[in-house]
Amino acid sequence: MEMYRSHVLVCAGAGCISSDCKSVQQALLANINDLRLDNEVKVVETGCMGPCDLGPVVMVFPDGVFYRKLKPEDTREIVNEHLLKGKVVTRLLHSPVGSSEKVVSFNELEFFKRQTRIALRNTGVINPESVEEYIARDGYRALGKALSQMTPEEVVITIKESGLRGRGGAGFPTGLKWQFTAAAPGSPKYVVCNADEGDPGAFMDRSILEGDPHSVLEAMAICGYAIGANKGYIYVRAEYPLAVERLELAISKGREYGLLGENIFGTGFSFDVEIRVGAGAFVCGEETALLASIEGQRGEPRPKPPFPAQEGLWGKPTVINNVETLANIAQIVLNGAPWYASMGTEKSKGTKVFALAGKVNNTGLVEVPMGTTLREIIFDIGGGINGGKKFKAVQTGGPSGGCIPEAYLDTPVDYDSLNELGTIMGSGGMIIVDEDTCMVDLAKFFLDFVQDESCGKCAPCRIGTKRMLEILERITSGQGQEGDIELLEELSYGIKNSALCGLGQTAPNPVLSTLRYFRHEYEAHIRDHKCPAAACPELLTYYIDPRACKGCGVCSKACPSDAVIGEKKKPHTIDLNKCIKCGTCKQKCKFDAVITV
Amino acid sequence: MAEALTCDNRLTQEYLDIVDEIIKPYRGQPGNLIQVLHKAQSRVGFLPREVQVKVADGLGVPLTKVYGVVSFYSLFNTLPKGKHKITICAGTACYVRGAKQLINQLKEDMDLEPGGTTEDGMFSLDLVRCIGACGLGPVVTVDDEVHGKVHREKLTKIMAKYKEE
Numbered sequence A: 001m002e003m004y005r006s007h008v009l010v011c012a013g014a015g016c017i018s019s020d021c022k023s024v025q026q027a028l029l030a031n032i033n034d035l036r037l038d039n040e041v042k043v044v045e046t047g048c049m050g051p052c053d054l055g056p057v058v059m060v061f062p063d064g065v066f067y068r069k070l071k072p073e074d075t076r077e078i079v080n081e082h083l084l085k086g087k088v089v090t091r092l093l094h095s096p097v098g099s100s101e102k103v104v105s106f107n108e109l110e111f112f113k114r115q116t117r118i119a120l121r122n123t124g125v126i127n128p129e130s131v132e133e134y135i136a137r138d139g140y141r142a143l144g145k146a147l148s149q150m151t152p153e154e155v156v157i158t159i160k161e162s163g164l165r166g167r168g169g170a171g172f173p174t175g176l177k178w179q180f181t182a183a184a185p186g187s188p189k190y191v192v193c194n195a196d197e198g199d200p201g202a203f204m205d206r207s208i209l210e211g212d213p214h215s216v217l218e219a220m221a222i223c224g225y226a227i228g229a230n231k232g233y234i235y236v237r238a239e240y241p242l243a244v245e246r247l248e249l250a251i252s253k254g255r256e257y258g259l260l261g262e263n264i265f266g267t268g269f270s271f272d273v274e275i276r277v278g279a280g281a282f283v284c285g286e287e288t289a290l291l292a293s294i295e296g297q298r299g300e301p302r303p304k305p306p307f308p309a310q311e312g313l314w315g316k317p318t319v320i321n322n323v324e325t326l327a328n329i330a331q332i333v334l335n336g337a338p339w340y341a342s343m344g345t346e347k348s349k350g351t352k353v354f355a356l357a358g359k360v361n362n363t364g365l366v367e368v369p370m371g372t373t374l375r376e377i378i379f380d381i382g383g384g385i386n387g388g389k390k391f392k393a394v395q396t397g398g399p400s401g402g403c404i405p406e407a408y409l410d411t412p413v414d415y416d417s418l419n420e421l422g423t424i425m426g427s428g429g430m431i432i433v434d435e436d437t438c439m440v441d442l443a444k445f446f447l448d449f450v451q452d453e454s455c456g457k458c459a460p461c462r463i464g465t466k467r468m469l470e471i472l473e474r475i476t477s478g479q480g481q482e483g484d485i486e487l488l489e490e491l492s493y494g495i496k497n498s499a500l501c502g503l504g505q506t507a508p509n510p511v512l513s514t515l516r517y518f519r520h521e522y523e524a525h526i527r528d529h530k531c532p533a534a535a536c537p538e539l540l541t542y543y544i545d546p547r548a549c550k551g552c553g554v555c556s557k558a559c560p561s562d563a564v565i566g567e568k569k570k571p572h573t574i575d576l577n578k579c580i581k582c583g584t585c586k587q588k589c590k591f592d593a594v595i596t597v
Numbered sequence B: 001m002a003e004a005l006t007c008d009n010r011l012t013q014e015y016l017d018i019v020d021e022i023i024k025p026y027r028g029q030p031g032n033l034i035q036v037l038h039k040a041q042s043r044v045g046f047l048p049r050e051v052q053v054k055v056a057d058g059l060g061v062p063l064t065k066v067y068g069v070v071s072f073y074s075l076f077n078t079l080p081k082g083k084h085k086i087t088i089c090a091g092t093a094c095y096v097r098g099a100k101q102l103i104n105q106l107k108e109d110m111d112l113e114p115g116g117t118t119e120d121g122m123f124s125l126d127l128v129r130c131i132g133a134c135g136l137g138p139v140v141t142v143d144d145e146v147h148g149k150v151h152r153e154k155l156t157k158i159m160a161k162y163k164e165e
């Protein structure tokens, strides 16, 4: 390998791509070439580094200097000053929320300092298109160790003793799943990686696939060895084209280097992986639906048992594991079960990746030991709520989960503590909402989602969620009736108990959980026809603040129902009988004179 | 709305040949149905009946099953899309940061609703459930370009750029 005195890492994760890191990278390369530094400085495109909100971000090694929110024109200064003269460009450094101090190195930032990165160990650090870089960071050593020094049983025992539980949502012990599949009669057996990442708001699987694809391939091969399978499938959602591309490249490199394919490391063990791309159906994340989809069918789930460990792909014993689950495997094999089990809580070992999104300052990906409190994750690492607003709740577990209000922020997060609070770990998506979010509307959002994504096979899910959605629509439009809350609860329990698959069984959770903590918001909508968060348009009353109104007349011209009256240059008023609450006046007013209550 | 296919705008022979070419390596392999449909859609742009018939024959799957799969998955479409494909993410993170307002805006400004296409055939709009750029919601993509932290003015600007072309 060539030697460079400096490496410039440019994050090309999904977040940074949408803030146009490509132009930054091009400008950077052009400037480096201009100064003929291209023999000394290497630009590496990495996967997601985590702090998405600060994108486009760049790190300069060996010092680890962290530049954020770059524009293409900023790169000239970085090249001239930093790369050529060795002077850090202070202007482009980050100062954490609430501080004016500039932080030079990434590992001095709270955001990184408090993390323990196992699943994300390489993501944002290596060039995901280079198998050499993966190998240089202990890549494929775990596979070598498993194949040459361990029996399949020993691998299974190691994973079992590590305490690793499935990161795809259900939290089932991974070692146990492998053991069942290894013991199941039937052959061939299969290893399937669930990369459908259906929870909207979670993006760790995408980041791992794009930032460190070999970690998943290596783990699948280890699993194959442990359970006696020679073939694996990765089911990736079609919304992640870059992940598919990186995986394809990684698989072909793996084959080229003899890390996949026939007779790996000359041990006689063969394992190969194929990619299957989804086509936009949330239910396909459910394991039995996913298997149907791999077989080329409609992605409809089927009742369990039999579990995939007994009858999976094409009726054969199959292990299905989530991307993040797999990303932990190689490290566990290398460092041993006690190492992994030393982290986390009693029943949830190791670390968990969380995707922070919504109204939080530092949106992005973080990996922390299980048992870290919500407050640490959202406030210390996440930097709190943006715009100086007040925290209201954090939603976890996506459409199958629920929300947690402020009173429980000091809860150490693990599978069981979240269950006790009426929500689930899910895939680790955390959507933070502030005082401007209406909890009834949020519940309605999820119901709308599952209603839309319900495959229609079973009636409780197909019809029940529709009825629930109708009630929620009624409530948020001010037509709620006494008894609606009780009806929602009754339907919820009915659906939970009778739906065919996990989608329907968990669909009522967002409603039950918001009812548990924010019942008063439902009541305010129904009884007082008020939305406490002032978010439901049909429940708002529009006023014009006479002190702020300049009488410019823009709103009265824009009003579709002629509800705004008043003389030119004098404060206007709104005729509430005519107002249709469309909000046009508020949007058009340049003086913020239109207020809603 | 784009019109349903009539006899007049049948697929040209060129496209039918492309579909044949795509099917060739998968002949008689029903398990690859979804992959083949993906490939066909990416070249033809949509999956009209003629394409489905060809795929059914080629892979040895009943046409009803092909249609069953096409209608099940939301990314398959049987009608042509606009010249520029707009997608607004309606995932949770984008929703709580104002995706709904953007959807309303396109409706007001361009009479464009989710699932629809503008009358001139220039733009079509679809909603997606998360593209994994949640940290920068709300996210809007036009063709392959991803835009983060989109708000009213930014969306107006983005649309203006494409309208000029």
Ligand SMILES: Cc1cc2nc3c(=O)[nH]c(=O)nc-3n(C[C@H](O)[C@H](O)[C@H](O)COP(=O)(O)O)c2cc1C
Pocket (backbone or CB within 6 Å): A165, A166, A167, A168, A169, A170, A171, A172, A174, A194, A195, A196, A197, A198, A199, A282, A283, A284, A285, A286, A287, A288, A320, A321, A322, A323, A325, A326, A427, A501, A502, A503, A504
């Ligand atoms: C409706 C529904 C959607 C799901 N979506 C996903 C998903 O997107 N990704 C995932 O890994 N698991 C998902 N699961 C969980 C899978 O069924 C399965 O439990 C998981 O892939 C097993 O892997 P693990 O043990 O490594 O977590 C979903 C489950 C349900 C019921």
Ligand code: FES
Pocket (backbone or CB within 6 Å): A200, A201, A202, B089, B090, B091, B092, B093, B094, B095, B129, B130, B131, B132, B133, B134, B135, B137, B138, B139
């Ligand atoms: S919720 Fe919009 S990108 Fe994830």
